[in-house]
Amino acid sequence: MTLEILTSDHLGEIRHGFFTRRGGASSGVFDGLNCGTGSSDQADIVTTNRTRVAEAMGGPLHGVHQVHSAEAVVAADPETRPRADGIVTDRPGVVLTILTADCAPVLFHDAQAGVIGAAHAGWRGALGGVLEATLAAMETLGATPGATRAAIGPTISQRAYEVGPDFLDTFEAEEPDALRFFANGADGKYHFDLPGFALRRLRRAGVDAEWTGHCTYSDPARFYSYRRTTHAGEADYGRLISAIAL
Template sequence: MTLSPLTSPLLEGVTHGFFTRAGGASTGIYEGLNCGTGSSDQREVVAMNRARVADIMGVEALAGVHQVHSATAIVVEDVAARPRADALVTDRPGVALTILTADCQPVLFADRAAGVIGAAHAGWKGALDGVLEATLDAMEGLGADRGRVRAVIGPSISQRAYEVGQEFLDRFLDAESDNGRFFANGVDGKYQFDLTGFGLARLRAAGVAEAEWTGHCTYTDAERFYSYRRATHRGEADYGRLIAAIRL
């Protein structure tokens, strides 16, 4: 099976893809294109999967970060380095920026006129703390204009699958009372959180030209996507990681 990355018309003209499980060499609970070096999958198999992605992206190596659910965005200086951060930007042609996810939002950014791109890992904590805005700030440091930036959120957990408790809701309300609009009543006193709706709202409030979510839910589509929450509910020992990539 060949790799089947999802793309967005908002990023037309920039090489990019939100990769699915298709075309990978991993087996068992990781079956497919597991690109997570932090998983317990066989290292050589993960390396093979990542090499396939690099080939599709037209590069020898993939730039990434050691993701820690922070609001830190870095400018890529060394493709081989893995600094602790959750977003990375570049203006260098031929550098493929990558983010790993398994329910959190993978967000790809591009200002084609300036020749600046970015990629962010935006789970609830990173998004609440400002990782999307930090990515735009870092892009502007390289000459981008957020008023020209197009941003796309890839496969993420959808609201119908994201059940949270009162403490989670309170944390968002403490940050901004208007955040209540991203929560719907669930069952047994729980709530359903709209992570991608929250991400889109933050991007638009930050002043991007356009923003969209691809509309794919990681939790409900096990054939195409890995999901941390689904793996937890199934009692599985680990889970694979999806990769999103972008390059000039």
């Protein structure tokens, strides 16, 4: 099956893609293009999937060991995966990648400076400042937020992201206008708008940004979803990959 690669017109002609699960070699609960080396999928199959992505992107994949942090690094050796959730480069041929399964994958491009970035923004990282940290790392290479465009790829939408009152309290303690990203749900619960919150942080930082509008939870044929897997009682889940290269 051919790989399905979603792109954002917002990023222009820069080589990038939000890969769906279609076109991969994995089977069972991982059926499709599972690129998560941390999953319990067969390692050789994950390697096959990642090789297909590298071939589609035209270079070796550079990623990070994602820990829901607010840390961002400059890409170095593709065999090294530092503990961080953002990665940047100004080197042609370097393919930056982020893995997600409900969290927001964010790709950045400053066309004037020739700098790109990629970030993994779950609620914790987004609240902690991973998007701003990625922009700061890009600035060390000559980028500026005002010249940077960003696209948020497939992520869990507000209608599928139910949270409890403690979650809301955490946000209110950090963000004065946090309530705007929460809608009332059933039984005292709320629904959190992760892509909306990420867009808010990006735009507040001076970045022109948009969300592709794809919900990972509601489209099992195309996307992996940690939350959907949890609700279904499955043992594990695949990881989607998003990539960008100069």
